[in-house]
Amino acid sequence: MDNLLEAINVSKKLEGVWRLYNINILVKKGDLVGIIGPSGAGKTVFLKTISGFYKPETGLIYVDSQDLNLNKLAQKKIGFSTQSCSFYPDLSIEDNLYYFGKIYGIDKKTVKDRIDNILEMVGLPENKKTKAKYLSGGMQRRLDIACALIHDPDLLILDEPIANLDPMLREKIIELIQNINKNGKTILISSHFMNDIESICTKLLVIKEGYALTFGTPKEIRDQYSNIFEIAVRTFPGKYNLILNYIQQFDIKIKNSYVKNNCLYIHVPKDRQPATYLKLIFDSLLNTNENLIGINLNTLSIDELFSEMLRK
């Protein structure tokens, strides 16, 4: 069986509020799955539910074909790195790793051997004796990933591992995640930065307000949602309402339009040739006496796609 994680109709209620509705996901071994959604969408609740921290109200979760709620040992196959880091700040890196290794039932020698390997992998080989609280934000993130890996899980869940990190650090963590994935670990990673993880994920699950909007490969999702051109026009004096009113006279289905940074963005379906849209824009400029500064026609970026999904 290639399936490592299977969640079927998982629903979860917290403090009387439904946070997840019938979520389904199938993760194969070696996959790197991105869970994407805006803040409060239910990403963390979903990850914590499939890790066994929360018990779902409905639905089933199988980890390597074992029912997670019936078999506590199935949790051994899961490693989890939380958004806020989950280790003891007063303990050293080594002590943290040793402790978490032990409570996962790993013998002393194996833990000791594994500590060095993992620290090497996450790039913290020099700081074994340093107390966790004295580590920088990036190092703490690495330590948390190390803690999640100490018991050699098959599935590594990373909850917002790149949140609140500077771009350089974000890149390094992404690189680390890719390396871990290459080393055979199946990874579930959540983020609200679609751009950052889209490139590394084999699959994406988009969640909004507890509902799964879509689940598939990035290409499948892009194909599903990228039938839109985005036209960006910058004019002077910038009476964009007049431009839009002009275009709408010609039975053009405008999916979305907005003004950002003194630039008009118009989303239109790909059912017509780009030249048709461009001609229409130029005509509108002539009719409204707007002077063109710049114009661009593109397909949507992944972030824009994501926003489009959420908007729907």
Add this chain to the structure above:
Amino acid sequence: MITKLLAIIVKNFKQLIGSKSSSLIIIFGPLFLILITGLALSNAGLRDINVGLYSQEDNQLNDILLDKIKENNFNVNILNTIEECKDSVKKGLNHICIEIKPRASELSRYDSRVGYEAIFYVDYSKVRLVWAVINAVRNVVDSESAKISKEIINKVSQNIELVSTTMEENKDTLNDIINTGEFVKENVHNLRNSIGDASAGKDILVPLKISINNQRSILNNLRNNINNTLIPIPGTSQIVYNMYTDINILESELNNLDTNLIKLESFLENKNLIDRDVKSSLLEIENKLDENLKKVNKAKSSLNRLEDELEGIKSVKAEDIIRPIPVSITPVTSQQAASVSNALTYLDYLFPSIIALIITFVSILLSTTLTMKERRSMANFRNTISPTSNYLFLIGLYIFSLILVSIQILILFIVGKIFFNLNITSNLFTVSLILFSFITLLIFSGFIFGYLFNSEETAIVGAVSLSILMFIASGLILPVETMPRIMGNIIKFNPFVLTETALRQVLIFDLPIQSIVTEGIILLVYMALFIALSYIIMKYSKKEI
């Protein structure tokens, strides 16, 4: 499972050691506690008690009390008015105010000091101190009071002695009176008896008269015979004549005799009348004498009885009158405890309470704080999703807390033994069992607070409230006996009271384990109850706070 448990305990210790202040407080906390408590309580009396003294006038009692109170190392403040004296107690300047007030007493003729009374004004809000102060000052006043009593009794005793001596002297006089009376009575009796019968002499006179009459008739017969016989006989005339002459002389003599007899009879009759009067008077005298003698004898026996009573009183000591029922207070502490030190200090007696108190606060607060810390810890999530049971974490935390509290108790015991020579080494096994049960139930009650509340503040407030509740409802502030019966009955089941009672019995009275079976069983029931409760509450508590 054991290795996981060990890892949890070791992790907790590493965290503790990681924080120097936390690890130091574990050792120095109890050390300071016992040192300060030990120094504060290692004496057996009151010190630095301020006594306010007010007297309306200068008097001897005032001066004596002043000296005596000073002798007892109390500070005496003389105050000018009674209001000032009372106010000083209210303001806490003095612990007690004594007013010396004149009073009317019959005994004041024996001792002028008896003409005063001492009134104590105390502040009952200082519940635990007030009785100690009252007792201490009362002891001073009582000892002086007893001294005065002794002096008065000695004076009364001297008077009794004097009465006794006077009575002894008077008893001799009385004896003389009785003896003289007896003598007079006897003589009167004899005299009365010596006076003849009223008919005395009659028995002699009547036969004498009869004899005379007989002789007279003999003479008549003789005369008749002469007449009849001699006269006819001639020549007998002379003889007859002579005979008649003799007979006539004889008759005349008889007549004289008869006359004299009549005179004698008359005389005798007169004498008898007088004798009867004398005899009657003598009888009266004798009766009066007898009556008087009886009275005097009665008086004498009363005197004797009085003398016996006085003799009995004389042998009674003044001490026995002052304290007719001698009271001696002997501590019921064990032989062993008593042998360690002749005078057990407050610390010895309070040690069980102090231990129970420290354990209560430390155990509940420690376990509550550790639980909250663990629940709020960043690592809580990772622990929860690990294949290790949550109950194992709870057991790990329990063992860790138990070790910490045990270390503290050990420090208290060692310091108590070495520095204050406390009797705490006897029945160590039993003491350990009691402490184990108590610490366990407290740690688990701390877990209950830790899991019941989601904020550290409320959990700690809850833990402190429980500790204070156990402390207040323990009899340490107010004796249980002073509370309403129903409250007293409830308080008996307070784990603090049960532990304190059991510890006192074992540590101070050196009683065997059998004597604390009831307390032990109740503590074990509590322990099981708290373990079960903490298990349930943990199961249903929020996973994330």
